[in-house]
Amino acid sequence: MSAVAKQAEKKVTGPDIRLPEGWVASPLGEVLTVNYGKGLKESNRISGAVPVFGSNGIVGTHNVALINGPAIVIGRKGTVGAVHFSSGPSWPIDTTYFVNEFRGLDPRFIEFAMRALTLNELDTSTAIPGLNRDDLYTQQIVLAPVAEQKRIVATINQLLAVVARAERRLGNAPKILKHFRQVVLAAACSGKLTEDWRQVNVSSEWKNTAVGELIVEKPRNGLSLKAVKYETPIRSLTLTATTFGHFDGSHFKYLDVDLPHDSHLWLKKGDILLQRGNTEEYVGVSAVYEGADNAYIYPDLMIKIRPREGVLSKFLWIALSEPKARQYFRENATGSQGSMPKINQKIVEGTIVPVPSGREQAEIVRRVEALFKLADVIEKRVAAASLRAERLTQAILAKAFRGELVPTEAELAKREGREYEPASVLLERIRRERE
Secondary structure (H helix, E strand, O other): OOHHHHHHHOOEEEOOEEOOOOOEEEEHHHOOOOEEOOOOOHHHOOOOOEEEEEOOEEEEEEOOOOEOOOEEEEEOEOOOOOEEEEOOOEEEOOOEEEEOOOOOOOHHHHHHHHHOOOHHHHEOOOOOOEEOHHHHHHOEEEEOOHHHHHHHHHHHHHHHHHHHHHHHHHHHHHHHHHHHHHHHHHHHHHOOOOHHHHHHOOOOOOEEEEHHHOEOOOOEEOOOOOOEOOOOOEEEEOHHHOOOOOOOOOOEEEEOOOOOOOOOOOOOOOOEEEEOEOOOOOOOOEEEOOOOOOOOEOOOOEEEEOEOOOOOHHHHHHHHHOHHHHHHHHHHOEOOOOOOOEOOHHHHHOOEEEEOOHHHHHHHHHHHHHHHHHHHHHHHHHHHHHHHHHHHHHHHHHHHOOOOOOOOHHHHHHHHOOOOOOHHHHHHHHHHHHO
16 A cells, blocks of 8 residues: 555544544545536427436436436535436536546445535525535545445445435325314314213204304405505514414514504404415415404405304314315405405305304314314424434434444454455545546
């Protein structure tokens, strides 16, 4: 082994982190040639079997390849530093770099080594995110002996397959929880949720009643004016404040307008706000206002109703949020194709909802809130698990490139009483070939 190679083996990849025996570190530019991708407009692509890579991965197909595989594609503009692998012919476009000469190195090992570098942190542009090739060339890449590279790749693939399965399952959780909440609301409004309660409690019969008979005054639209950039006494909610079915007072804008203290626009605790206009998915979404009296007004794209005595605000919100009511709003919304669907006051007044006694309303609200709280807890746990899964990939790569994932070639050689080729010899060979 040359003196240069021996010295290279002692290089470190970070503070106080020594490379495993037989490994070597080198500036990426001394090992690999990084090439620029070539532009290929979507209008010029002819559908075929060749994947077209952008900075965020495959963005289409073409019938002609720019390069043969295997190749590593790196995000240059846009999704900076993202690393993708192509096993066959491909076309990396001009927002990417690519590497397709490996000189005896395992291509997948190099892919994982580059992913471990977290290249997204090398963004050098302030306007459009960008990765400078000179910066890329200075990055220290670690190399293991060839036989060890293959073992590392096989183990990483096995572990990342497990992570991918976990991420797919976690990705399904939001849909499952959304369906769960819809089922709870439907059960609440059909009487099934409190069926056992009625067996031991006296309750009046449920009555299907129009919303117009359950409120103290006619529904009223809000007020929409241009926001001002300075603070005023008038805070007007934005649609986002109620888009997700609950009140969030952090979404508002200031208006410069005089309003009397008795204006219908001022919200009172317990008022219900319905989204009068939004996308098909969100039109008719409602939320109970839970802020202080006269702290906010509401915009024209919302309709306000106030339940009469004997009707709980939270129960009426449940009745307006259950699947049948939401379907009613979607089917009766007006608007030309491509415009925002809207519901009006008459549609809201005509909404038929089932109404039980006041005591059963309270029990329904209690049970729905308990079940929704459970769903919220699960949702938070899923979010935390998803974050851990994202971090797990980098943890696996970090462990792999510290030489801790599989037995090193040096260890196996000693155990088996044989010689092996350290990575420093491979690096010297690559350098000579490049020269």
